[in-house]
Amino acid sequence: MEGYKLFLAFLASALLLGFLSVVFALLWVLHYREGLGWNGGSAEFNWHPVLMITGFVFIQGIAIIVYRLPWTWKCSKFLMKLIHAGLHTIALTLAIISLVAVFDFHNAQNIPNMYSLHSWIGLTAVILYALQLVLGFVVFLLPFTPTSLRTALMPIHTYSGLLIFGTVIATALMGITEKLIFSLNIIPYRDSPKEAIFVNVLGVLIVAYGAVIMWMATRPHWKRPLEHVFQTHQRIGEGFSEEDCHNPDLEISSDGAARKRNPKSDETGQRSTM
Amino acid sequence: MEGYKLFLAFLASALLLGFLSVVFALLWVLHYREGLGWNGGSAEFNWHPVLMITGFVFIQGIAIIVYRLPWTWKCSKFLMKLIHAGLHTIALTLAIISLVAVFDFHNAQNIPNMYSLHSWIGLTAVILYALQLVLGFVVFLLPFTPTSLRTALMPIHTYSGLLIFGTVIATALMGITEKLIFSLNIIPYRDSPKEAIFVNVLGVLIVAYGAVIMWMATRPHWKRPLEHVFQTHQRIGEGFSEEDCHNPDLEISSDGAARKRNPKSDETGQRSTM
Numbered sequence: 001m002e003g004y005k006l007f008l009a010f011l012a013s014a015l016l017l018g019f020l021s022v023v024f025a026l027l028w029v030l031h032y033r034e035g036l037g038w039n040g041g042s043a044e045f046n047w048h049p050v051l052m053i054t055g056f057v058f059i060q061g062i063a064i065i066v067y068r069l070p071w072t073w074k075c076s077k078f079l080m081k082l083i084h085a086g087l088h089t090i091a092l093t094l095a096i097i098s099l100v101a102v103f104d105f106h107n108a109q110n111i112p113n114m115y116s117l118h119s120w121i122g123l124t125a126v127i128l129y130a131l132q133l134v135l136g137f138v139v140f141l142l143p144f145t146p147t148s149l150r151t152a153l154m155p156i157h158t159y160s161g162l163l164i165f166g167t168v169i170a171t172a173l174m175g176i177t178e179k180l181i182f183s184l185n186i187i188p189y190r191d192s193p194k195e196a197i198f199v200n201v202l203g204v205l206i207v208a209y210g211a212v213i214m215w216m217a218t219r220p221h222w223k224r225p226l227e228h229v230f231q232t233h234q235r236i237g238e239g240f241s242e243e244d245c246h247n248p249d250l251e252i253s254s255d256g257a258a259r260k261r262n263p264k265s266d267e268t269g270q271r272s273t274m
Numbered sequence: 275m276e277g278y279k280l281f282l283a284f285l286a287s288a289l290l291l292g293f294l295s296v297v298f299a300l301l302w303v304l305h306y307r308e309g310l311g312w313n314g315g316s317a318e319f320n321w322h323p324v325l326m327i328t329g330f331v332f333i334q335g336i337a338i339i340v341y342r343l344p345w346t347w348k349c350s351k352f353l354m355k356l357i358h359a360g361l362h363t364i365a366l367t368l369a370i371i372s373l374v375a376v377f378d379f380h381n382a383q384n385i386p387n388m389y390s391l392h393s394w395i396g397l398t399a400v401i402l403y404a405l406q407l408v409l410g411f412v413v414f415l416l417p418f419t420p421t422s423l424r425t426a427l428m429p430i431h432t433y434s435g436l437l438i439f440g441t442v443i444a445t446a447l448m449g450i451t452e453k454l455i456f457s458l459n460i461i462p463y464r465d466s467p468k469e470a471i472f473v474n475v476l477g478v479l480i481v482a483y484g485a486v487i488m489w490m491a492t493r494p495h496w497k498r499p500l501e502h503v504f505q506t507h508q509r510i511g512e513g514f515s516e517e518d519c520h521n522p523d524l525e526i527s528s529d530g531a532a533r534k535r536n537p538k539s540d541e542t543g544q545r546s547t548m
Contacts, residue, residue, distance in 0.1 A: 115466045117451055117477040159492065163485055170444035177391055177448045181455050192389045203391040211437055218433065
């Protein structure tokens, strides 16, 4: 892999920034706010930022770059597709629970739903994310989809994925802004209480995490090497075993990265243009 | 050009969405707010959204895709670089005036500066944008910069440009959220007065504009064809004439798009990987 050490540095940064974002979100609600609960009150609302940042930001970001981890290149593409789809499914599940929490809180407190730009953009992003997941499953995981359709849809799938991820981050920033304005009463947001500074830093961490993921996801030389996809596509329904992580077409180089022996027979149409 | 009609459809959509965003921003401040002025009051603040949306969103977006307009492919790369840099300079100038307006308003009204996440991310974006412009000028317009450095920095330049553009849109959404919460007093934001719906639509228009620009900027088959860059680099300081829009290496096809006659002698290292 070209720039393997640099890749590792970016990956470590992404993991650190993502992990810190989740820790900051937890500290925000546990230390500065009312903690976590499921009682229609503020503690229930607090699941919203925690689950969104954990699932819809951190896990979604990891799902996006999972193909790029060089030690997975010896695993079959099919297995990696399952992991990619699985992580996105976990992210979507957490996002939906997070939405239930905020609707429940609004209803219990007689606060209208869906009035803010945050809610408009955010709900659209969740719906598009679910559609992307279903469409991705049908097109790229089910065996009967023609290769020509996969080829045509892959650039759209990649673009949509990154666009939704960016939009989710923008929505998180709007949500943080709203929540700080609404909830800082004793010392208002404009007077920069400690909580405001702390949560602004959370916002910066989320942006930095998004920037690192976007960089990793758009470097062409960090793409998973080409392989025999048709072979793996045919295996759907057969389950997978340890052999899914021993691809005879790939050899591992001294830097720990897998390289392609025979790049000719290949999944050209399966690869992103980003 | 592959997909010329589709390109035109995207371009028309981008222009329409960008134009509508500017119109909506103007209607917001002129119809729903205190209009425009320079008196330390709300009318001065109102220059902030108008100039940011006009310059830092609309014009920045056009500057990003200006190389992709097929009818400019017969113009020299040098001329197009000047137009690209010129549009970004206009965008930066409007952003700076817009910042002066908001700082001036805050100071006149005794509102603290730089307390919000919107201001943290937004000011960082303006500073990075200015650095990107200066670095872009030094690396890609001055004739003495080694080609190897240009080659190395082009992917970073492209990535940074798109990242800043996306961040600016996220910042605009935060700004809209803040302003609606702060300024809607008679009927609050949560009760969805007409102004809230109108400005939420403005937010959606901005996101849609960003999505269209991002799609256009990342389609590899819509890139400007390759050409003799060294020839045009050498011409810096010589000025340019009508001949800058007649490149003998390019021929115009029946669909109005320019195509490369000789793709070998070329600016490989000058081209984005996005």
